[in-house]
Amino acid sequence: MWFHLFCIAVGFFAGYLMIHWMPPLTPFDFTRFTTELIFNPLRTFLALTCFFIGFLANAVVIRTVIEGIVFCLRRKRVRWMEWFVCCGGMGSFYWLFQWEVRLTALFFIFSLIYGMISVNLDRSR
Template sequence: MLRLFFCLIVGFVSGYLMIAWTPLTVPFVFGTFITELIFNPLKTFLALVCFLIGFVANALLIRSAIRQTICLWKRKGVRIGELVFSYSAFASFYALSTMNAEKTFVFFLFSFIYGMMTMDIFIERKR
């Protein structure tokens, strides 16, 4: 459960830093966006690192939420604390979407797809 709490904090902070460090161009012009990325290489690199760390941390939470839900439906043992921390990832995505919905949507999409790719439903591992 401590691991899930750590993933929740790391995922939210990384998402916040990624949103803060990527340039905001309104209206979106691809050339201006790329120019901003090129002229600020340190912020670009840090934003990409935060994006990578954040979407992996959130993918772990999404994967855990889906697994816990499947176990709940099959009436197997489920820890309520782990279920709450896992579903808290969606609350953190909501909080991030108040800052910038487009970047948060891309962040959520990568997290969700990676979480589903790393999940094996049919083979249950022995812990």
């Protein structure tokens, strides 16, 4: 459970930093967006690194939620406390959506797809 709390915290913090370091998207101007990405290489690198780390951390949480749902439907043993913590941790996307909708939607989609890909329904682990 501590690992999942850590993943939730890392995912939220990395998402916040990614949103903070990316160029503004509100009135989207492609020229301005690419210019800021090119002329601020450190911020671009840090934002992309935070995006990568954050979507991997959130994918672990999403994977746990999906596995819990599948195990519950199959009537197998579910670690309920861990599952509730992960479901509650999904609320961190609410706060990220409040700051930047487009980047958070992209962040969530990547996390969801990778979380679904990494689902392991084998109980031997």
